[in-house]
Amino acid sequence: EPEVTQTPSHQVTQMGQEVILHCVPISNHLYFYWYRQILGQKVEFLVSFYNNEISEKSEIFDDQFSVERPDGSNFTLKIRSTKLEDSAMYFCASSESSSGNTIYFGEGSWLTVV
Amino acid sequence: AQSVSQHNHHVILSEAASLELGCNYSYGGTVNLFWYVQYPGQHLQLLLKYFSGDPLVKGIKGFEAEFIKSKFSFNLRKPSVQWSDTAEYFCAVRGVGDDKIIFGKGTRLHILP
Numbered sequence: 619e620p621e622v623t624q625t626p627s628h629q630v631t632q633m634g635q636e637v638i639l640h641c642v643p644i645s646n647h648l649y650f651y652w653y654r655q656i657l658g659q660k661v662e663f664l665v666s667f668y669n670n671e672i673s674e675k676s677e678i679f680d681d682q683f684s685v686e687r688p689d690g691s692n693f694t695l696k697i698r699s700t701k702l703e704d705s706a707m708y709f710c711a712s713s714e715s716s717s718g719n720t721i722y723f724g725e726g727s728w729l730t731v732v
Numbered sequence: 733a734q735s736v737s738q739h740n741h742h743v744i745l746s747e748a749a750s751l752e753l754g755c756n757y758s759y760g761g762t763v764n765l766f767w768y769v770q771y772p773g774q775h776l777q778l779l780l781k782y783f784s785g786d787p788l789v790k791g792i793k794g795f796e797a798e799f800i801k802s803k804f805s806f807n808l809r810k811p812s813v814q815w816s817d818t819a820e821y822f823c824a825v826r827g828v829g830d831d832k833i834i835f836g837k838g839t840r841l842h843i844l845p
Contacts, residue, residue: 651832660838663834666832720778723776
């Protein structure tokens with residue numbers, strides 16, 4: 619079965635540093651997502667991306683976050699100046715279309731901000 | 733706004749016991765419904781989904797869920813659990829026409845051998 623792949627699997631960064639998390643969605647998918655899960659808490663929606671632009675974002679997705687699809691395969695999440703509370707597992711996901719299709723998740727990138 | 737409620741935060745069962753995890757959602761239109769499972773140290777995996785048709789859906793590993801529209805519920809069931817079912821289970825909803833899915837807070841299931 620095709621997979622969403624994410625790198626790195628784990629990153630430790632100092633507070634205030636910029637972090638870029640990488641994702642390769644499933645190749646024929648058109649909708650891309652980032653979610654995060656703070657340890658012990660629920661999976662939270664950050665942003666959805668379609669047709670090279672953000673289609674929806676949550677309150678969490680403030681100005682320090684950005685997403686980009688720099689080429690035909692990668693989908694990145696950038697956190698400009700990390701804070702301690704950004705420590706979480708970040709999941710990339712993709713879907714063939716909006717409703718009526720499953721959203722497939724990657725294995726996640728653990729971000730630890732120290 | 734969409735929301736998903738999972739009533740049980742932590743469930744402990746013995747092997748071979750029957751399982752039912754509750755899930756209720758709030759949404760003003762037609763929905764797609766999902767159960768995802770997260771085994772320890774692993775990513776979210778789709779267990780089963782409901783889009784339309786038969787409200788009783790069967791998923792992997794012997795799990796099933798029933799969509800009861802009048803109760804806004806999508807409870808997950810398994811007649812006989814195994815130790816390997818120890819995981820966290822997330823109910824999720826997606827409004828038809830919406831991009832994103834919204835997750836419940838999850839239920840940690842611990843199966844005693």
